[in-house]
Amino acid sequence: MSCQRCQSQRINSVTAKCSDLCGGNVKGRDYEGYVPADLGIGGGDYVEFSYCMDCGQMQNNFPLPQSTIEKDLEDSDLMDFFLNWDLEPAGFKFRESFWNMVDAANKMSAPFGSFLQNEFETQVQGLSNKVSGYKSPFNSWDELFKAYRNYVAR
Numbered sequence: 685m686s687c688q689r690c691q692s693q694r695i696n697s698v699t700a701k702c703s704d705l706c707g708g709n710v711k712g713r714d715y716e717g718y719v720p721a722d723l724g725i726g727g728g729d730y731v732e733f734s735y736c737m738d739c740g741q742m743q744n745n746f747p748l749p750q751s752t753i754e755k756d757l758e759d760s761d762l763m764d765f766f767l768n769w770d771l772e773p774a775g776f777k778f779r780e781s782f783w784n785m786v787d788a789a790n791k792m793s794a795p796f797g798s799f800l801q802n803e804f805e806t807q808v809q810g811l812s813n814k815v816s817g818y819k820s821p822f823n824s825w826d827e828l829f830k831a832y833r834n835y836v837a838r
């Protein structure tokens with residue numbers, strides 16, 4: 685393997701297993717947990733990347749497409765998400781596993797995942813995975829959209 689910029693053969697291919705102890709920050713947004721697969725640093729349990737020891741060039745196809753950390757959702761995306769879980773914001777109750785919802789939200793957009801977790805975690809803290817009977821703090825779609833916008837604009 686030779687460097688994509690300077691053709692040097694001095695490429696260091698790094699592999700590190702960190703499992704869910706990965707953390708970082710993109711555009712002021714923190715992430716932590718497993719290695720995000722769309723940042724060019726590996727994915728899942730492993731941090732993996734290669735760089736040139738002569739010129740410092742990270743080896744990859746740049747620019748990378750927009751990552752889930754960076755992505756903000758439209759109102760219609762939020763609505764689709766909740767409707768897919770058979771939930772309406774006004775008075776909804778969790779009938780499904782809250783943490784499965786957070787996982788699904790994180791796959792769409794990291795800010796949405798942390799919004800969901802932040803907004804609802806206090807209500808479900810200390811409870812088992814099967815949560816039911818906890819009321820939504822929102823009275824309408826508009827309230828939910830506004831709360832999300834405020835959250836991602838922090």
Ligand SMILES: [Zn+2]
Pocket residue numbers: 687688689690691692736737738739740741
């Ligand atoms: Zn190089």
